[in-house]
Amino acid sequence: MPRLAAPLRRRRLALTSLIDVIFLLLLFFMLSSTFTRYGDMPFMAAASGVMAEPAEPPAFLRVMPDRIVLNVTDLALPDLAAALGALDTPLVLVAPSDDVTAQRLVDVLAAAQGVPGVRLRVIGG
Template identity: 55%
Template sequence: MRKARRRRRLSMTSLIDVIFLLLLFFMLSSTFTRFAEVDLDAAGSGAQVAADTRPLFLQLSPDRLSLNGADTALEDLPATLAERIAGAEAETATPLIIALRGEVTAQRLTDVLVALRGITGLRATVLGAG
């Protein structure tokens, strides 16, 4: 008569080692990208806005960008704004109102804010979509 073979228990140690090695492999082979940072200043202290300064109005939609009613390309926006605020006084900031129209993505708004970042003498306010 044959002896009944005993089943050996499966060792968890080797399974844990394999999982640890896979985890280590994926952690080391992953690339972690750093996204661009955009400083968003809360309302409060900042450059003064003179009472007689007329604000600029920027309408931002998913496929269109217009400054005071004139269509503008995103690449041309910094130069156009720099021309408009060139005559403003140094100690006062020119207000820029950014109105979101339609389904504007966060990436589109970030692209505009990054383009505005290098312009001095400008105080931007973003209005919600409506």
């Protein structure tokens, strides 16, 4: 009588070696990739405490999602640098409203950063 072949047994997949391979791939890609450093935007945050009285009162720049107000004048973003250059005071307090996005604030700071002689201080609560 012919002998019947033994049924094939399925071998369980070893998850330990699979996890090791995934970890090694992750480690390889993390160490071999390069991270680009985007441009830094230097500005000073206003500090709490007592400040010496400035010679001239600072200008006030209010940043809102749909408009920019310098002291009491509405401005468009392309006109901001010219308006800041015409100021008599070097200190400009930048106050973003609560609903302004970070990208909008960065756009305004980047436009104002190139004006010589103007110091920006971001205030807010």
